[in-house]
Amino acid sequence: MSIAAQGWVVFLLIGLVAGFLASLIVGGGGLISCLVSGVIGAFVGGFLFNYFGISLGIENVLVVEIIHATVGAIVVVLLARLIV
Template identity: 80%
Template structure:
């Protein structure tokens, strides 16, 4: 398997985990919903943490990515519910 394919798989797994964790906070979900909210949340969380200059002080890049994606997924789900 190529490095690009491994990167995509890792990205999707991080999104899945983040969506699952976000469902504990905001409720609801299913496998596809976890994946979609987590992947979109990864972009939103990464942007927000970067734009606001927030550093978590965690050495593990994987944990940082999961936290960013989870926070982003929570924001995405809350905004989606407010719009709907």
């Protein structure tokens, strides 16, 4: 497996974990909706934390990315509920 493929797999796994955590917090659906909300949430969370200059002070990059993606997934799910 190439390095690029490994990166995509890690990105999708982070999105899946974040979507699952977000569904535990705000309630949610199944595997596909967790994956979609987590992947979109990863972009949203990364943007929000960068935009507001929030640094968590955690050295583990994987944990930081999961937190960013989870917060982003929560925002995405709540916005989707407002729209629908």
